[in-house]
Amino acid sequence: MWPNLHTLAGETVCLCACVRARVRACMLSCMRLCAFARFMHLCLPSALILDSQELSLVESEVKEEKALGQNVGLRSFPSLFCETLGPGQSNNKMCSTLRKCGTYRTEGRHDHGRTKGGSPFQDNFDKRNPHYEHGGHELLPSERQENDGSVEMGDVHKDRQLRHTPYNIERSRKLVKWHSEDQIYTTTWRNRKLPERKMMEDTRDGKTRAWFKVTIPYGGKYDKAWLMNSIQSHCSVPFTPLDFHYFQNRAHFFVQGAGTASALKDVNYTICDDQNRKICIFVNQSTAPYSVKNKLKPSQMQLLKLTMDKRYDVSKQALDLQSLRFDPDLTGHDIDIILNRRNCMAATLKVIESNFPELLSLNLCNNKLYQLDGLSDITEKAPKVKILNLSRNELKSVWELGKVKGLKLEELWLEGNPLCSTFSDESAYVSAIQNCFPKLLRLDGRELAPAMNVDTDSSELMKPCKESCNGSETLKHTVLQFLQQYYSIYDSGDRRGLLGAYHEEACFSMTIPFNPEDSAPKSLRQYFEDSRNIKTLKDPYLREELLKHTKHDIVDFLSTLPKTQHDLSSILVDMWYQTKWMLCFSVNGVFKEVEGQSQGSVLAFTRTFIVTPGSSSSLCIVNDELFVRDASPQETQSTFSIPVSTPSSSSELSLSQERQEMVQAFSAQSGMKLEWSQKCLQDNEWNYTRAGQIFTVLQTKGKIPAEAFKQIP
Amino acid sequence: MRKFRSNWSQGDRERYQERSDSYRERAGTSYLSRERWTHQEVVTSPLPKPVATSSLMASSVDFKTYVDQACRAAEEFVNIYYETMDKRRRALTRLYLDKATLIWNGNVVSGLDALNNFFDALPSSEFQVNMLDCQPVHEQATQSQTTVLVVTSGTVKFDGNKQHYFNQNFLLTAQSTPNNTVWKIASDCFRFQDWAST
Numbered sequence: 001m002w003p004n005l006h007t008l009a010g011e012t013v014c015l016c017a018c019v020r021a022r023v024r025a026c027m028l029s030c031m032r033l034c035a036f037a038r039f040m041h042l043c044l045p046s047a048l049i050l051d052s053q054e055l056s057l058v059e060s061e062v063k064e065e066k067a068l069g070q071n072v073g074l075r076s077f078p079s080l081f082c083e084t085l086g087p088g089q090s091n092n093k094m095c096s097t098l099r100k101c102g103t104y105r106t107e108g109r110h111d112h113g114r115t116k117g118g119s120p121f122q123d124n125f126d127k128r129n130p131h132y133e134h135g136g137h138e139l140l141p142s143e144r145q146e147n148d149g150s151v152e153m154g155d156v157h158k159d160r161q162l163r164h165t166p167y168n169i170e171r172s173r174k175l176v177k178w179h180s181e182d183q184i185y186t187t188t189w190r191n192r193k194l195p196e197r198k199m200m201e202d203t204r205d206g207k208t209r210a211w212f213k214v215t216i217p218y219g220g221k222y223d224k225a226w227l228m229n230s231i232q233s234h235c236s237v238p239f240t241p242l243d244f245h246y247f248q249n250r251a252h253f254f255v256q257g258a259g260t261a262s263a264l265k266d267v268n269y270t271i272c273d274d275q276n277r278k279i280c281i282f283v284n285q286s287t288a289p290y291s292v293k294n295k296l297k298p299s300q301m302q303l304l305k306l307t308m309d310k311r312y313d314v315s316k317q318a319l320d321l322q323s324l325r326f327d328p329d330l331t332g333h334d335i336d337i338i339l340n341r342r343n344c345m346a347a348t349l350k351v352i353e354s355n356f357p358e359l360l361s362l363n364l365c366n367n368k369l370y371q372l373d374g375l376s377d378i379t380e381k382a383p384k385v386k387i388l389n390l391s392r393n394e395l396k397s398v399w400e401l402g403k404v405k406g407l408k409l410e411e412l413w414l415e416g417n418p419l420c421s422t423f424s425d426e427s428a429y430v431s432a433i434q435n436c437f438p439k440l441l442r443l444d445g446r447e448l449a450p451a452m453n454v455d456t457d458s459s460e461l462m463k464p465c466k467e468s469c470n471g472s473e474t475l476k477h478t479v480l481q482f483l484q485q486y487y488s489i490y491d492s493g494d495r496r497g498l499l500g501a502y503h504e505e506a507c508f509s510m511t512i513p514f515n516p517e518d519s520a521p522k523s524l525r526q527y528f529e530d531s532r533n534i535k536t537l538k539d540p541y542l543r544e545e546l547l548k549h550t551k552h553d554i555v556d557f558l559s560t561l562p563k564t565q566h567d568l569s570s571i572l573v574d575m576w577y578q579t580k581w582m583l584c585f586s587v588n589g590v591f592k593e594v595e596g597q598s599q600g601s602v603l604a605f606t607r608t609f610i611v612t613p614g615s616s617s618s619l620c621i622v623n624d625e626l627f628v629r630d631a632s633p634q635e636t637q638s639t640f641s642i643p644v645s646t647p648s649s650s651s652e653l654s655l656s657q658e659r660q661e662m663v664q665a666f667s668a669q670s671g672m673k674l675e676w677s678q679k680c681l682q683d684n685e686w687n688y689t690r691a692g693q694i695f696t697v698l699q700t701k702g703k704i705p706a707e708a709f710k711q712i713p
Numbered sequence: 714m715r716k717f718r719s720n721w722s723q724g725d726r727e728r729y730q731e732r733s734d735s736y737r738e739r740a741g742t743s744y745l746s747r748e749r750w751t752h753q754e755v756v757t758s759p760l761p762k763p764v765a766t767s768s769l770m771a772s773s774v775d776f777k778t779y780v781d782q783a784c785r786a787a788e789e790f791v792n793i794y795y796e797t798m799d800k801r802r803r804a805l806t807r808l809y810l811d812k813a814t815l816i817w818n819g820n821v822v823s824g825l826d827a828l829n830n831f832f833d834a835l836p837s838s839e840f841q842v843n844m845l846d847c848q849p850v851h852e853q854a855t856q857s858q859t860t861v862l863v864v865t866s867g868t869v870k871f872d873g874n875k876q877h878y879f880n881q882n883f884l885l886t887a888q889s890t891p892n893n894t895v896w897k898i899a900s901d902c903f904r905f906q907d908w909a910s911t
Contacts, residue, residue, distance in 0.1 A: 274837065275800060275801070276800070503851060503853070505851060506851065507848045507849070507851070509846055509848055511844050511846045511864070511866075512844075513843055513844045513866055532846055533844050533845060533846060534784050534787065534788065534845050534846060534847060535788075535791075535842065535843070535844060535845040540781060540784075543780065543781075543784055544777055544780050544781075547780060547848065549776060574816050574819070574902050574904065576814065576816045576882070576900050576901070576902035577814070577884055577899065577900035581853070581854055581855070581856055582850075582854035582855065584862075584884060584900065586880075586882055586902055586904075588880075588904065604906070606864075606866075606880045606904075608862065608864060608882050610850055610851075610854055610862060611854075612851075612853055612854045622850065622851035622853060622854045623848050623850055623851060623854070623862050625846060625848060625862060625864050625882075627844070627846075627864060627866060627880065629866075629906070632906075632907060634907070
């Protein structure tokens with residue numbers, strides 16, 4: 001390539017000055033010298049022709065090109081120039097062509113949003129994913145030689161056509177100018193080019209249609225099957241995607257044919273993902289995908305098939321492709337099956353599809369697999385695979401496994417891959433794999449406990465609801481004790497005793513879940529006026545009013561609320577924040593109104609307390625928020641079901657300190673709830689040992705009801 | 714159509730500058746990744762400095778300010794939180810402090826990593842908040858770290874599950890900078906109202 005340029009440059013004596021200037025301008029605007037080189041290659045021959053010289057030189061250069069069909073293209077190109085441009089106009093037209101070409105080339109640069117897919121040159125050269133095509137084995141420049149300007153030649157014309165689609169024209173103002181200027185050229189080219197193009201196409205061996213690379217930014221976050229199905233359904237033209245792979249969270253695949261490409265372009269921004277974001281799809285010209293370019297020859301395929309037949313175990317429906325590259329049948333022949341390469345993997349999968357569609361077990365151990373893009377087709381070709389061995393490869397992350405997620409694997413081997421060491425511990429590793437393959441039974445030879453979430457039904461994916469685990473036992477006891485004391489005073493009829501529980505500057509507010517506009521149910525009507533719901537209440541004065549500030553205000557207000565009876569045995573406490581200076585917990589429970597208008601109605605409440613350690617190991621409330629609602633029928637039933645004979649918590653206050661401690665100790669030892677322990681001790685006249693004996697006897701006889709015991713968290 | 718920038722008035726120029734500044738501010742983000750930069754934090758105006766005073770009158774004025782500020786922060790926060798939870802779940806953990814804890818129906822989730830995993834695993838949600846209440850937390854409990862207690866209630870429907878009524882409490886703490894205050898969740902407690910029957 002480079003020698004060509006130099007020889008041409010040396011011989012362009014006749015290059016006119018303005019062309020040179022334009023060329024320089026183009027050079028500056030084209031960031032890539034190689035692109036420029038090809039561009040020069042394009043234009044220079046025509047420049048030469050323009051001055052009606054060296055046609056033979058061009059032809060000789062052309063003969064050196066490797067790809068077929070180029071000759072025809074090039075020949076028509078210069079002849080075109082000869083015919084359409086008279087000598088007088090030559091310079092101007094050339095300049096405008098160059099300018100146009102310059103604009104064309106720089107389009108990709110100025111188009112901010114599309115730096116990724118701006119120009120085919122860029123795409124093919126620098127952003128190429130080495131892993132996709134080579135697996136890190138080969139050098140890139142070898143590829144580079146194949147993608148010379150000659151292919152682009154024919155494609156330039158097609159690219160023009162594509163650029164005339166309305167979608168593209170809207171993108172920048174520059175295009176509009178260019179477009180209008182181009183009118184003349186387009187018509188001319190079309191008229192002249194078409195018959196020659198047909199010839200061009202026919203003589204091209206196999207490559208009847210151009211290839212396009214489709215890019216979906218952020219394609220990595222979507223499920224492959226969903227993505228492809230969505231695109232297929234939105235696209236007016238059916239297509240077969242080839243060489244689907246990911247590169248840095250982008251998804252790519254190839255399609256053939258300009259019609260398909262433009263149909264795919266129309267799909268851009270029409271698909272919504274589940275977060276209501278539109279999916280972008282970019283389509284750019286490209287060379288043929290790797291697996292097509294390097295398609296295995298029929299003789300090679302035959303050899304591969306024979307080798308695979310030998311490695312297939314019919315009884316177990318297992319295919320062992322360990323170290324396939326170094327199989328004695330394959331070495332020495334003109335074949336190198338590097339499974340990491342797309343073409344080899346595609347060929348292997350093709351053989352599997354045709355010969356072993358019922359495959360159950362596949363062993364790909366020790367094949368230096370860096371990514372599983374190629375293997376992802378296995379979900380269609382051999383969907384019944386249940387056992388997959390990928391050990392001793394080079395897989396670096398679990399994301400690779402996600403590409404074969406469609407397989408319903410029961411057994412998986414991954415040891416010896418770099419990804420195994422990325423996990424902090426065994427369980428993290430196992431759960432990550434199980435996330436990918438929920439039905440997995442064996443990993444690396446070890447039996448797995450079936451994952452909780454075996455069903456795809458997401459209701460099981462949510463964590464089950466539990467009673468809160470409340471931190472340390474002492475803390476729990478402190479809090480429970482506090483609550484018992486609090487509610488005993490609260491329920492006693494005279495709430496003034498609560499003054500001692502509150503801080504001087506405590507805050508209290510209350511809400512019920514109803515808006516002022518709705519009519520509150522009868523049971524909540526008494527709470528309605530003082531309900532503070534700042535979602536609906538916007539008046540700042542009222543907002544402050546309804547927040548009771550000092551402890552006197554609070555207790556005065558609480559005294560106005562109806563008399564209640566709380567059911568402390570059924571409360572649930574969530575202790576959700578704890579520091580040295582404060583403790584924050586929420587109490588969920590039910591209470592009954594024992595007097596007033598709605599006597600007997602059962603209401604549910606959620607009360608959030610923020611307490612600080614007060615004097616003499618008691619707790620001091622600084623914030624108190626009460627939320628009251630109607631209790632559901634289940635809540636009403638399940639609570640208050642314990643017979644009234646159970647000693648109510650109010651009597652506990654009358655116990656001396658010593659007796660309280662006895663109750664606590666007894667409760668801890670026997671496992672019974674505090675009330676039941678107290679009852680037991682009371683019945684035995686506070687004789688601890690005797691109570692213990694009686695308890696053991698009763699327990700062995702099974703006479704103590706289950707509800708007496710504390711629920712095990 | 715104003716084709717040429719020289720035709721723009723000064724106001725237009727300023728507006729253009731502002732707009733393009735906001736783009737440039739986020740250097741390095743392309744058009745495609747810009748969605749990552751949407752405003753995720755709850756930011757309010759700077760907090761009033763606590764006035765050391767002994768008179769009751771003055772302290773009540775301060776209290777009112779605290780209440781106002783708490784209400785404003787709570788309202789804004791709740792809007793952002795539930796919208797992020799529904800529509801931009803991946804960004805949700807940005808609203809939590811590093812050592813924040815979540816108690817979700819009794820399950821303890823502690824630390825940003827665990828929170829990330831938890832929210833990823835949680836099915837997509839549709840929240841409807843009906844009730845919101847807030848209180849400024851007394852400084853004795855928080856050692857002068859401005860904190861607000863937020864209590865919310867409403868309904869939620871997780872994908873694949875039936876609708877539930879829920880109660881949620883947050884402790885929001887303020888992290889002050891000279892220009893603004895950023896509120897983050899220090900602790901979060903969520904529970905279905907019918908948790909016992911699920």
